[in-house]
Amino acid sequence: MALTNQRVDVPVIVDESKCLEKCHACIEVCPLDVLVKNPETGKAYMKYDECWFCLPCEKECPTNAITVQIPFLLR
Amino acid sequence: MTNTQHLKTDVLVVGGGTAGTMAAIKAKQANPEAEVLILEKANIRRSGAIAMGMDGVNTAVIPGNSTPEQYVREITIANDGILNQKAVYQTGKLGYEVIQELDSWGVKFQKDTYGNYDLKQVHRVGKYVLPMPEGKDLKKILTRQVKRHKAKVTNRVMATRVMVKDGRARGAVGFDVRNGDFVVIQAKAVVLCTGACGRLGLPDSGYLYGTYENPTNAGDGYSMAYHAGAELTNIECFQINPLIKDYNGPACAYVASPFGAYTANAEGHRFVSCDYWSGQMMLEIWKELNSGKGPIQLKMTHLDEDTISEIESILWANERPSRERFHQSRGENYRTHGVEMHISEIGLCSGHSASGVWVNEKAETTIPGLYAAGDMASVPHNYMIGAFVFGRLAGVAAMEYVRDVAHLEPDADWLAAEKERIYKPLQNPDGIPHTQVEYKLRRIVNDYLQPPKNTHKMDIALNKFVNYHDTLDLMGARDPHELMRCMEVHFIRDCAEMAARASLYRKESRWGLYHYRIDYPEKNNEEWFCHVNLKQENGNMTLFKRPVEPYIVDVNLEEEVYDVKVTSK
Ligand SMILES: Cc1cc2nc3c(=O)[nH]c(=O)nc-3n(C[C@H](O)[C@H](O)[C@H](O)COP(=O)(O)OP(=O)(O)OC[C@H]3O[C@@H](n4cnc5c(N)ncnc54)[C@H](O)[C@@H]3O)c2cc1C
Ligand code: SF4
Numbered sequence: 001m002a003l004t005n006q007r008v009d010v011p012v013i014v015d016e017s018k019c020l021e022k023c024h025a026c027i028e029v030c031p032l033d034v035l036v037k038n039p040e041t042g043k044a045y046m047k048y049d050e051c052w053f054c055l056p057c058e059k060e061c062p063t064n065a066i067t068v069q070i071p072f073l074l075r
Numbered sequence: 076m077t078n079t080q081h082l083k084t085d086v087l088v089v090g091g092g093t094a095g096t097m098a099a100i101k102a103k104q105a106n107p108e109a110e111v112l113i114l115e116k117a118n119i120r121r122s123g124a125i126a127m128g129m130d131g132v133n134t135a136v137i138p139g140n141s142t143p144e145q146y147v148r149e150i151t152i153a154n155d156g157i158l159n160q161k162a163v164y165q166t167g168k169l170g171y172e173v174i175q176e177l178d179s180w181g182v183k184f185q186k187d188t189y190g191n192y193d194l195k196q197v198h199r200v201g202k203y204v205l206p207m208p209e210g211k212d213l214k215k216i217l218t219r220q221v222k223r224h225k226a227k228v229t230n231r232v233m234a235t236r237v238m239v240k241d242g243r244a245r246g247a248v249g250f251d252v253r254n255g256d257f258v259v260i261q262a263k264a265v266v267l268c269t270g271a272c273g274r275l276g277l278p279d280s281g282y283l284y285g286t287y288e289n290p291t292n293a294g295d296g297y298s299m300a301y302h303a304g305a306e307l308t309n310i311e312c313f314q315i316n317p318l319i320k321d322y323n324g325p326a327c328a329y330v331a332s333p334f335g336a337y338t339a340n341a342e343g344h345r346f347v348s349c350d351y352w353s354g355q356m357m358l359e360i361w362k363e364l365n366s367g368k369g370p371i372q373l374k375m376t377h378l379d380e381d382t383i384s385e386i387e388s389i390l391w392a393n394e395r396p397s398r399e400r401f402h403q404s405r406g407e408n409y410r411t412h413g414v415e416m417h418i419s420e421i422g423l424c425s426g427h428s429a430s431g432v433w434v435n436e437k438a439e440t441t442i443p444g445l446y447a448a449g450d451m452a453s454v455p456h457n458y459m460i461g462a463f464v465f466g467r468l469a470g471v472a473a474m475e476y477v478r479d480v481a482h483l484e485p486d487a488d489w490l491a492a493e494k495e496r497i498y499k500p501l502q503n504p505d506g507i508p509h510t511q512v513e514y515k516l517r518r519i520v521n522d523y524l525q526p527p528k529n530t531h532k533m534d535i536a537l538n539k540f541v542n543y544h545d546t547l548d549l550m551g552a553r554d555p556h557e558l559m560r561c562m563e564v565h566f567i568r569d570c571a572e573m574a575a576r577a578s579l580y581r582k583e584s585r586w587g588l589y590h591y592r593i594d595y596p597e598k599n600n601e602e603w604f605c606h607v608n609l610k611q612e613n614g615n616m617t618l619f620k621r622p623v624e625p626y627i628v629d630v631n632l633e634e635e636v637y638d639v640k641v642t643s644k
C-alpha cells in the first residue's frame with residue numbers, strides 16, 4: 001500500500017534550548033505516550049499527534065520547556 | 076522475535092486509574108502478605124480521567140446533608156428505575172468513608188469556616204456536590220499510597236484479554252507498548268478498572284483524541300469482559316454530555332451554578348431547571364438546539380468580578396486546565412461572553428450514565444474471580460466517588476476470593492492464538508494506518524448510532540460493524556505504540572457492535588436522549604422495565620432481559636418522574 005507523510009500542526013511544542021538531556025519527566029507522565037526523545041539531540045518532542053491537551057507534561061517539566069496548544073482543529 | 080515476560084500475582088488489577096489504585100490499596104490493606112499487581116497502559120502517576128485531578132465530587136453523601144436512602148432515591152428517578160439499588164446504595168453508604176480516607180492522605184476538599192465539608196446543590200433535590208478547588212494532584216497522592224502499601228505496578232503494559240479457564244478468571248495477557256514484549260500474567264483474581272469507552276463517537280472537531288473521556292480509555296474493559304464471557308448491561312444507555320462547543324470539557328455548571336451561573340438559550344432564558352447531567356436534561360438540550368433558540372450557553376455575564384475570578388481560578392487549575400487557553404485563543408471572556416455549549420460525542424460510561432459490565436453490590440461480575448469497578452462497571456451515575464467505592468469493594472472481595480484458590484497454568488494454544496492476533500499489524504507495517512481505520516469506524520458510529528435512534532440506520536450500522544473485522548485485518552503498525560492504537564480500534568469495534576445491538580433490542584425510549592428512539596418514542600414499562608444484558612455465547616453476541624433486582628428503598632416511579640423542562644420563557 002502507498003503511504004504518504006503529511007505535515008500536521010502538532011499541539012505540543014518543546015523549547016529545545018530548555019530541555020534537559022537526562023530528563024524524561026514529560027515522557028513518563030503522558031497518558032497517551034506520545035512524547036519521545038530525539039536520539040540524535042537528546043531533546044523531547046511530540047512523535048504522535050494523539051493529544052488530550054491534559055497538561056501533565058507541561059506541569060511536570062522542571063524547566064518550563066513545554067507548551068501545549070489546543071489542537072488546531074479545535075482551536 | 077518477540078520477547079515474552081511471565082508475571083505472577085495473587086490479585087491483578089488492570090488499569091491504575093481512580094478505581095484501580097483504590098482497589099490495589101484496599102486489597103493490600105485486607106491482606107498485606109498477598110501480592111497485588113497493577114497493570115497500567117500509561118503511568119499511574121497521571122493516568123485516566125483524573126490525570127489532572129477533579130474540580131469536585133459529584134456524588135458525596137455526607138451525614139447532615141443527605142442520606143444513602145435519599146441518594147438511592149434520586150439516582151433511581153434519574154435513571155428511570157433501571158438499576159440495582161443495592162449497588163447504588165454502596166456508593167451512598169461508603170462514599171463518606173472514602174472521602175475521609177482521601178482527606179487523611181492529603182487530598183483537599185472544600186470546607187466551611189467550621190471545618191465541615193462545604194456541599195453545594197446541583198441535583199434536583201439534595202446537596203451532593205463537594206468542590207475540590209485544589210484537586211489537581213489527586214493522582215500523585217494515590218500513587219504515593221499505592222507505593223506505601225507495597226502494591227506492585229507495571230506501567231506501559233496494555234492488557235488485551237482476560238484469561239479464563241474452568242469458568243473462572245486466572246490472569247490476563249497484553250503487551251508492552253514501548254518495547255513490544257508479550258506479557259502473560261497469572262493471577263488468582265482479576266479486577267478490571269479500565270474506565271469508559273470514550274472513543275466510540277467522533278467529536279465534531281474530527282480530532283480523534285479530542286474526546287470528553289481520556290482517550291486512553293477506548294472501551295478496553297468492556298471488550299475484555301465480553302470476551303471473557305461476562306454479562307454486560309444497559310449498553311443502549313449511552314453517555315452524552317453537555318460540553319463547551321468544540322472543547323472536550325464541561326462548561327462547567329457544577330462549579331459555576333452554585334455561584335449563580337445557569338444554562339440558557341441564545342436569548343438568555345433558562346430552559347432546564349436543573350444542571351445535573353441526565354438523559355432527560357440532554358433531551359431538553361437537544362430539543363432547544365433544534366428549536367431555533369440555540370446555540371445554548373452557560374451564562375455568567377451577570378455575575379460580579381470577584382465571583383467570576385473565583386470560578387476562573389477553579390476551572391483553570393483542575394480537571395481540564397487547558398480551558399483557559401481555549402477561551403483565550405478565541406478571545407472569549409466569562410465577563411462578556413456566555414460559554415457556548417454543545418452535545419458531545421456518544422460513549423459508554425456508567426460513571427455518567429449506566430452502561431457497563433454487570434456487577435453486583437460486591438463488584439463481582441458474572442465470572443468467578445473477575446471483578447469490575449469504575450466507569451466500566453454497571454453502577455449508574457457513579458462518578459469519581461463511586462469509582463473509589465467500587466474499587467475498594469472489588470479489592471476487598473478479590474482478596475477474599477484468592478484465599479481458597481490456586482494458580483492455573485495458562486493454556487498454551489490459547490496464548491499462541493492471542494499472540495498471533497495481537498502482533499498481526501506489526502507483520503504488515505505498510506497496512507492502513509490505525510488513524511484512518513479508526514476515523515472511518517467512528518464516523519459510522521456518528522452517522523448511524525447517534526440519538527435520536529432510528530431502526531433502519533441502526534441496522535445499517537450493525538451490518539457495517541460486523542463486517543468491519545475485515546477492515547481491521549488491513550491495519551498496519553510500525554512500532555509497539557501504533558500497535559497499541561490498533562488494538563484499541565479492535566476494542567472500539569466491539570463496543571460499537573454492542574451499542575448497536577443493545578439499542579435495537581430495547582424497543583422503547585428511556586433515559587431521555589441516551590436512548591431516544593424515533594420509532595418507539597414512548598417509555599413502555601410493561602415490556603421494558605428490565606435491564607437489557609448481553610454476553611458471548613458460542614461465539615455469538617446474545618441479548619436477553621434481566622429483571623430489575625427488588626428495591627431496598629421505596630420509590631413511586633409513577634409519581635416521581637424526572638422532569639427538568641422549564642416551560643415559561
Ligand atoms: C473531563 C471529566 C470530568 C469529570 N468531572 C467529574 C467531577 O467533577 N466529579 C466527579 O465526581 N466525577 C467526574 N468525572 C468522572 C470521574 O472522573 C470518573 O467517573 C472516574 O474517575 C472513573 O474512574 P475509573 O477508574 O473508572 O477510570 P480512570 O480513572 O480513567 O482509570 C482507567 C485506567 O485504566 C487504564 N487503562 C485503560 N485501558 C487499559 C488497558 N487495556 N490495559 C491497562 N490499563 C488500561 C487507563 O490508562 C487509566 O489509568 C469526570 C470525568 C471526566 C473525563
Ligand atoms: S497534553 Fe497530555 S496527552 Fe498531550 S502530550 Fe501532554 S501529557 Fe500527553
Ligand code: SF4
Pocket residue numbers: 014018019020023024025026027043044060061062063064065066
Ligand atoms: S520534562 Fe522538560 S526538560 Fe524534561 S524531557 Fe520533557 S521537555 Fe525536556
